[in-house]
Amino acid sequence: MSKRVRKAVVPAGGLGTRFLPATKVIPKEMLALVDKPIIQYGVEEAIASGIEHIIIVTGRGKGAMEDHFDISYELDATLERKGKDELLALSRRISSLARISYVRQKEPLGLGHAVLCAKDMVGDEPFAVILPDDVIDAETPCLKQMIDVFNDKGGSVIATQTIEGPAISAYGVLAGSQDPDNWRIYNCTGMVEAEVCGCAVKTGHHRPLCAHSAGLRVIGTDDSRRGRRDTAYRWDSRFA
Secondary structure (H helix, E strand, O other), rough: OOOOOEEEEEEEEOOOOOOOOOOOOHHHHOEEEEEEEEEHHHHHHHHOHHHHHHHEOOOOHHHHHHHOOOOOOOHHHHHOOOOOOOHHHHHHHOOOOOOOOOEEOOOOHHHHHHHOOOOOOOOOOEEEOOOOOOOOOOOHHHHHHHHHHHHHHHOEEEEEEEEOOOHHOOOOOOOOOOOOOOEEEEEEEEEEHHHHHOOOOOOOOOEEEEEOOOOOEEEEEHHHHOOOOOOEEEEEEOOO
């Protein structure tokens, strides 16, 4: 029986150059979406999906993320003294959301390198990767749905959405065929990175599959050293 997915890695060490000048001093992950920083949505989704340990990969100037999920004694004391019980409860809830660890990515060397920075904390077990750039609103959290697929199929799972037309050149693309038991699952056989995917890899149904924009992945344990190659399953998150 495969191990349970208990850990999630959140790569958050990038420079956020696409959001300049807002991200010159504020981490991209701390930009607000309504009344919460976007990284909090990812953490809450992970907890709602059964994740027990969250590993955030940070970088230089990202201390605000650690402070956000930490206890703020001064703030809590002020709110308590002023009788603002609802805000006090909110502050304390954020600091007690999850067991969170941090690891430093000393140079912004890409997503793969950021995930690799968490290798020692993850160990030899399956784990999730959450990119907080994308917030998916679903009654059953998208990550929980993906973990269910992982538990059923046993291979790596990537949440994606369908992209067609000229926009496909901006995304990584998967090739595969629809699973006979579930129309939302595709058995993936290949992947092309965004920089070279102008050739538009097609699925068996002649529709390109975007592997990037959903921003959520569940990755199985690396069994390459034992000569085993896991099947990758694509989970269509459009209707999550």
